[in-house]
Every structure is written in structure tokens, then in C-alpha cells.
Amino acid sequence: MKKVLFVATVVKTHIMVFHIPYLKWFKENGYETYVCARNDYENKDDCVIPYCDYYYDLPFERSPIRLNNFKTYKQLKEIIDSNGFDIIHCHTPMGGVLTRLAARNARKKNTTVIYTAHxxxxxxxxxxxxxxxxxxxxxxxxxxTDILVTINKEDYKRAQKFKAKSIEYVPGVGIDTKKINEIKVNIVKKRNEIGIPKDSTIVLSVGELNKNKNHETVIRAIAKLNNPDIYYVICGEGQLAIYLRNLAKELGISKQVKFLGFRTDIAEIIKISNVFAFPSFREGLSLSLMEAMTLGLPVICSNIRGNSDLVEHGKGGYLVKPDDIQGFTNAILNLYENSTKRKNMGIYNRSVLKNFDLQNVLEEMGNIYSKSYSRGNTKN
Structure with a gap:
């Protein structure tokens, strides 16, 4: 039986979020599926990966100098060397580094190694x-690397200087637009659940509470507006949680900033929101941004790689420098005061996201996987 291995740093916030449709594709195409990643669930028993035949919990660390990564490399190399995989698809920086090092012998034995740069x-x-x-x-x-997959145009252009055997551009990991749009929500009930009045304006951000996601800029922008009718909802958890809570308190808007933590109902929360704010310093091609656009929200986001692949300034929202607090303030106020503009931008974003639909991306990746298998079985 053909075998495929997926590798990423963590399960909960990477494998489960991005790769289940691809594991399903492999199962439907006659592959035995393997996953190597760290179990990052609080309750370890919650780690159940659909369409996965064999799962290995390896102690990946994000930092390259952690001793656990040396242990992970040895375990990963043993798994790769003993299984004779046809395809190995690795993700995340450390997942990509350790896998490609560990798969050097396997590549000599017809294994095709794919790395997706997110x-x-x-x-x-x-x-x-x-x-x-x-x-x-x-x-x-x-x-x-046999195939280097990039998911935004800036990375694809830059990767042309690299020595991978093949360099591909795929528009993200795909988003199931049909499934998301079918989700129903009682707006009044959902707003009550998170403590927001039914007629207030919700500015929503989704992302880990860390420096890169840059929620601080939006918190400061909300404070400058001095409008108790505008609420800022943040879905995510992370090391800056206490700092951001204290910041909101110091600025006198703690009642307007709602920290919801890790959520499994993001689509429902998007549907009760009015504006999506995404002030990151760095992105590949954000799934949460695509979800918000699919569900018709106007966007205020940082003018960076990935975001600019998705959002057209003035048509789907506003592109602002990530540290431009006044820029975010002005954009939020503009959309707050103009419901027609919010609606029209949301309609435009829905049309844009059709190009990033999961079925389109699955088809493109399916072609890459099929060629990978053929290539692997004709290697010398």
C-alpha cells in the first residue's frame, strides 16, 4: 500500500486546522496515512486525528535550539527510515527543517519530500x-526538497532563486466556502453569550495573543475612538494575554474588549461581527482572514505579504501599516459610520474568495501529489 507522512510542529493548532481535507484525499486515493506532530491538547485524549492511520506524538519545539528538537530529529529519522513512505509532506518552520534533514536517506529510495512554506x-x-x-x-x-509549495505571490517569486526540484504556487490551504456559509447562528443569542449588546458594532480579530499578531494596535485604536458602542472581540490565546488585558484596563476600555480565548465557533462569531481587523506584522495567507471575507465582512488589515494577495484596498477593505494606530482608528470609524460601505465591501470579498475555495486548492494539490508519486517511483 502507498504511504504518506504529514509532519508539523503541533496537532491542535496546525494539523487539525489545515490538513484534515488532505489526509482525507490521501485515504480516498488508497494511501496509508501517518502524522508526526506534538500533541498540544490540554487533555491529551482529545487528540483524535480524522483519516489518520498512525500518529506519532513527537516533542517538537518552535525554537531551533531546544534539546527536544534533537530528540525529535532522531525519532523522526527512525520513523522515516523504517516505513518507506512514498510521499512526505512537511509544514511549519521546525517541522520543515527536521523532516528534510531526517529524510535525506529516504529521498535516495524514491520518497518525494514536499515542503509547504506557510x-x-x-x-x-x-x-x-x-x-x-x-x-x-x-x-x-x-x-x-523535491517540491516547494508557496502560498502567496511574494514567497513564490523569492523562491525562484532556491534549488528545490520544483517550485509551485498554490492559493493557500483552501477554505470550504460552502460549509462555512451553511453555518447558522442566532445573532442576538450569540451576542448575549459573549456579553455584547445586539445593536453595538463588533470589530473582530482572530489569532494567537503574541507580538506578531499585533492586537495591541487595534486596542489602542479602539481607545482613541472613545466610543462605547464599538466593541473589540479577540479570539485566541497566548503569552500576551495578561499584558493585553492590562492594556485595555489602563486605556479605560476593558468592558469593550472581549478576550474569548481559543474558540471552535469562529464562523458563528464572524457572522455576528461587523468588521474584521487583522493587524499582523507577518502572515503567509491567513485562513481566519479568508473565513471573514467568505462570510462577507469588510476588512482592515496590515499591508503585508499574504494580506495584500487577498484584500484590495478601497474595495474589500483597507490596507494599513501594521503599527499605524491612527490608520486603524480612521478605518474603523469610516466603516462604523457607513453601513452601505460595509455591505458593499463584504459582497466584494465574497466574490474574491471563490478563487481560494477548498475544492480548487484540493484539485491543485491533488495534481501535485499525483505527479509526486509518479516522480518518486521513477527516481534513480
Missing amino acids: GFHFYKGAPILNWLVYYPVERWLSRL
Whole structure:
């Protein structure tokens, strides 16, 4: 039987969010499916991966210098060397590094190694340290990559200088627009659940509470508006939770900023919101942004790689520098005061997202996987 291995740093916030449709594709096409990733569920028994035949809980760490990654490399290499995979598809920075190093012998035995870059750490405007550290590593690792998949146009253009055997552009991981649009929600009941009046305006952000996601900019923008009718809802958890809560309190808007933590009902929360704010410093091609656009929200987001692939300034929302607090303030106020503009931008975003539908992306990846299997079985 043909075998495929998926590798990522974590299960809950990566494998489960992005890759279940692809595991399903492989099962339907006669593959035995394997997954290697760290079980990041609080209750470890909650880690049940659909369409996965064999799961290995490996102690991946995001930091490259953690000792656990040396242990992970050895375990991963043993798994790869002993299973004879036809295809290995790796994701996330450390998942991509360790897998490609561990699969060097396997590539000599007809295994095809695919790496999807969900957003290089070196990008236009990135700190110079990122370029000094990540760029040479990724360029060297491309020599150990049969197919490098990029999900935004800036990364695709930059990757042309790399030595991977094949470089592909795929528009993201895909979003099931039909499924999302079929989700029903009682708006009044849902707003009551999270403590927001039915007629108030909700600005929504989805993302981990860390420096990169940059929720602080929107919190400060909300404070500058000095309007108790505008609420800021944040879905996500992370190391800056206490800092951001204290910031909202210091600015006198703690009642207007709702920290909802990790949620499994994001689509429902999007449907009760009015504006989607996405102020990240770095993105690949955001799934949460695509969900918001699919459900017809206007967007205020940072003018960075990935976001600019999706949002057209003035038509689907506003592109603002990530640290431009006044820019976010002005954009929120503009949309708050103009319901017709919100509606028209939302309609435009729905039309844009048809190009990023899951079925389209699955078809493109399916072609890549099929070619990968053929290529792997004709390697010398």
C-alpha cells in the first residue's frame, strides 16, 4: 500500500486546522496515512486525528535550539527510515527543517519530500536578523526538497532563486466556502453569550495573543475612538494575554474588549461581527482572514505579504501599516459610520474568495501529489 507522512510542529493548532481535507484525499486515493506532530491538547485524549492511520506524538519545539528538537530529529529519522513512505509532506518552520534533514536517506529510495512554506520568516520589511538567520537556512534546505509549495505571490517569486526540484504556487490551504456559509447562528443569542449588546458594532480579530499578531494596535485604536458602542472581540490565546488585558484596563476600555480565548465557533462569531481587523506584522495567507471575507465582512488589515494577495484596498477593505494606530482608528470609524460601505465591501470579498475555495486548492494539490508519486517511483 502507498504511504504518506504529514509532519508539523503541533496537532491542535496546525494539523487539525489545515490538513484534515488532505489526509482525507490521501485515504480516498488508497494511501496509508501517518502524522508526526506534538500533541498540544490540554487533555491529551482529545487528540483524535480524522483519516489518520498512525500518529506519532513527537516533542517538537518552535525554537531551533531546544534539546527536544534533537530528540525529535532522531525519532523522526527512525520513523522515516523504517516505513518507506512514498510521499512526505512537511509544514511549519521546525517541522520543515527536521523532516528534510531526517529524510535525506529516504529521498535516495524514491520518497518525494514536499515542503509547504506557510510564510517565510524573511519577507519585505522583515528584520535584518530574519534575513541573516532564516534565508540561508531555507535556501540550503531547498536542496533537500523535491517540491516547494508557496502560498502567496511574494514567497513564490523569492523562491525562484532556491534549488528545490520544483517550485509551485498554490492559493493557500483552501477554505470550504460552502460549509462555512451553511453555518447558522442566532445573532442576538450569540451576542448575549459573549456579553455584547445586539445593536453595538463588533470589530473582530482572530489569532494567537503574541507580538506578531499585533492586537495591541487595534486596542489602542479602539481607545482613541472613545466610543462605547464599538466593541473589540479577540479570539485566541497566548503569552500576551495578561499584558493585553492590562492594556485595555489602563486605556479605560476593558468592558469593550472581549478576550474569548481559543474558540471552535469562529464562523458563528464572524457572522455576528461587523468588521474584521487583522493587524499582523507577518502572515503567509491567513485562513481566519479568508473565513471573514467568505462570510462577507469588510476588512482592515496590515499591508503585508499574504494580506495584500487577498484584500484590495478601497474595495474589500483597507490596507494599513501594521503599527499605524491612527490608520486603524480612521478605518474603523469610516466603516462604523457607513453601513452601505460595509455591505458593499463584504459582497466584494465574497466574490474574491471563490478563487481560494477548498475544492480548487484540493484539485491543485491533488495534481501535485499525483505527479509526486509518479516522480518518486521513477527516481534513480
